[in-house]
Amino acid sequence: MRAIIVMVLVACAGSKPPPAAPVANTTPVVAAPEPPPEPRCRCASEDCLKLCAYRDRMCACKDAACGDALNEGYSQWMAGMAKDVEVHHPVARSAADARAMGDEATEYQACYSKLNGAPGVP
Numbered sequence: 001m002r003a004i005i006v007m008v009l010v011a012c013a014g015s016k017p018p019p020a021a022p023v024a025n026t027t028p029v030v031a032a033p034e035p036p037p038e039p040r041c042r043c044a045s046e047d048c049l050k051l052c053a054y055r056d057r058m059c060a061c062k063d064a065a066c067g068d069a070l071n072e073g074y075s076q077w078m079a080g081m082a083k084d085v086e087v088h089h090p091v092a093r094s095a096a097d098a099r100a101m102g103d104e105a106t107e108y109q110a111c112y113s114k115l116n117g118a119p120g121v122p
Contacts, residue, residue: 042103043096043104045093050077051101051108052104054074055105055107058074058115059107064116066115
């Protein structure tokens with residue numbers, strides 16, 4: 001009789017308990033919403049937004065060939081803007097917008113220089 005009890009206990013020891021039934025009245029855990037990303041562009045004028053897009057694309061390039069191809073279009077766009085200023089009246093910009101465009105252009109140039117291995121560019 002002892003042998004039968006020991007065998008039953010040994011046989012039951014290795015089995016797992018059945019999974020717990022889900023509770024119907026629980027609220028699912030929802031992660032807190034991500035904070036909105038920092039604005040990538042510091043200004044809202046059409047020209048500045050286009051400059052921001054060029055900067056983002058240049059900084060996303062992984063090699064000099066990508067940067068060189070993008071810089072070709074950027075240079076043409078800048079030349080077109082300069083020509084428009086010569087033909088038409090200069091575009092009136094706020095001091096803040098002009099500063100922001102300067103910052104965007106500086107970041108664009110830093111990314112382009114880094115792709116081409118310029119010394120001292122982080």
